[in-house]
Amino acid sequence: MIDLDWSEDISYTLSNAELIPDAMGVYKILRQATGKNLYRVYVGQGNFRERCLAHLRPDEPNTCLRERLRNYDCLFRYALVFRQADRDEIEEELINQGTECNQTAS
Numbered sequence: 386m387i388d389l390d391w392s393e394d395i396s397y398t399l400s401n402a403e404l405i406p407d408a409m410g411v412y413k414i415l416r417q418a419t420g421k422n423l424y425r426v427y428v429g430q431g432n433f434r435e436r437c438l439a440h441l442r443p444d445e446p447n448t449c450l451r452e453r454l455r456n457y458d459c460l461f462r463y464a465l466v467f468r469q470a471d472r473d474e475i476e477e478e479l480i481n482q483g484t485e486c487n488q489t490a491s
Contacts, residue, residue: 387471389464397459399441405461407434411475412463414440416453416485423460426453427486428479430472433463449486 389411395404397414414427427450429436445451453459466472480487 387466387475389466389475392463394460394462397437397441397454397461399438401461402434402437402441405433405437405463407432408463408465409433409472410464410466411472411479412436412461413479413484414450414454415460415462417458417460425479425482425484426450426457426459428476428484430466430476433461437461447486447488453486 394415395401409430409432411428411430412433413425413429415423416426418424427440427447439445440447440450440454443451445454464475466475
């Protein structure tokens with residue numbers, strides 16, 4: 386996999402959306418658990434700010450993700466990736482490593 390330069394963790398709240406750049410790449414949403422453990426909730430790609438805001442809407446179609454964002458302290462972490470083919474590859478690999486809410490085709 387391509388070596389990624391991940392951002393600092395940003396608390397996933399509507400008021401923090403302005404801290405997320407209007408740029409393209411891959412992102413992951415992490416859930417804070419007891420202690421310092423982080424669980425990968427969701428992986429995606431696209432425009433970071435647009436995707437961040439879309440996931441926070443009450444009509445988010447992914448029920449699992451919507452409930453995690455509502456019930457847990459979550460973090461947003463992103464990496465700039467310019468080529469679509471690279472974003473596709475990275476997203477697929479991260480999903481294959483396991484997430485709580487990405488839906489995969491059977």
